[in-house]
Amino acid sequence: MKVIPPSCELMDCPDGAAILQKIELAGRVCYKSEAKITPDSAEGFVRRILSNGHESVLEHEKLTVRIICDRGVTHELVRHRIASYSQESTRYCNYSLNKYENELTFIRPFFWSDDLEKFRIWEEAMAAAERSYLELIAKGATPQEARSVLPNSLKTEIVVTMDLREWRHFFKLRTAPGAHPQMREVAAPLLKMFQEVVPVVFEDIEGQL
Secondary structure (H helix, E strand, O other), X not given: OEEEOOEEEEOOOOOHHHHHHHHHHHHHHHHOOHHHOOOOOHHHHHHHHHXXXXXXXXXXXXXXXXXXXXXXHHHHHOOOOOOEEEEOOOOOOOOOOHHHOOOOEEEOOHHHOOOHXXXXXXXXXXXXXXXXXXXXXXXOOOXXXXXXXXXXXXXXXXXXXXXXXHHHHHHHHHOOOOOOHHHHHHHHHHHHHHHHHOHHHHOOOOOOO
């Protein structure tokens, strides 16, 4: 059994300036003001349309990320409908094989880091789930049958693509104080990555871990 923390990465190598320029070009079509485009006008234009609530123009650009988290987090993640998802499948992945090191991997719940007793109970439950899964496979169960015993804490990988407008919606919802702690654990550092790449689009969102 392996226990790891969640992580995320940008799969694109985005050019933040080029993204803003494309948004400006698309947005100025609405006003037929393309003649006002200059080498440094995109940033101001995008800030103005955001302040006016005209976020639909952000849908012309998208970003793709790879997230490693537990399956409970992805159950919330895939509720964002304006997106594309490709997720590790427990129907087809046979974790008893050598390519998975013959074991299950779980995401450590960070909120029990200071409570050893609760963590011990969780760890025992994960070990029991792993034993049951491997025993079912050994007795001839298929992965899609044996997955019935797998818990929310099972590690999964998911590739997510959203346009910039939907990413804004995602971060506002999933980094808010009321969001699930493990969702914030993923969304907050991801927001910081986005703020570094396209600060104009995401600088007004304050993510909380």
